[in-house]
Amino acid sequence: MPDPTKIRATVNGDVVEVKMLMSHPEATGLATDSAGKLKLTGTPHYIKTVTVACNGRNVLSGDWGPAVSKNPFLTLRFKGGKQGDKITVTWHDSAGESRTDEATIS
């Protein structure tokens, strides 16, 4: 089971800023051979979809490919949230694993 996603959500005026750090290898399966060419050597393992919700209301959905960096870091801003609201971050990866984590807006 992957490590939990670290989530920090803060209110700034009428905008809520959510920063999240997911724990994921984001492997491309690619490696450079001796000739300097990229070759597929392993199985790619990366997050395919990410959804962020505030009290059950969707505020972001992302479709991701293998080029997102390892341990993805993402920031988003939305309106209509307040202190104490619950932020839920869910991801599904190419290996069929998934993870959902929660935090409250502070």
Add this chain to the structure above:
Amino acid sequence: MKVDRRNFLKLAGGGSALALLAGSGLLPRLAWAVDAPLHALAPGDDRKEFEAHTLDELVKALGGTGAQASTHIDLSAPEIAENGAVVPIEIQSKLPNTRMIAVVCENNPNALTAAFHLPDGTEPYISMRMKLAETAKVTALVQTDQGFFYTDRMVKVTLGGCGG
């Protein structure tokens, strides 16, 4: 036929011009054509927008016809990225009714890095980190109710971030 100096040079010149043509233009292009279908997606991942290799192909895969350059998209990325595996990208769209923001690099095995769908109430802003295979142009593609718009920026990479 007597090969005199003049004729010999002509022949040699013609031959080397051909070799030069093959060496510089034709052969690498052929090699690239063989390499191009580098399928860097996991088995079972058949999302067609991720199979695009150019911005045009991507816009078509997303259901558009073409993208216009726009000055109303702010794309911040480092001018020089020492490590291509972690390149911070920040995109802010000032276009009204921005519905989607995508991070694109045509030089990567898959042009599309990430696409973010923004429901009403979410600011047209995204900050994330991406991998770059080599020094390349990073493109921010934005979809509004008026169509697709983009802006791009060169990022120089000193260490590629694909082999990992």
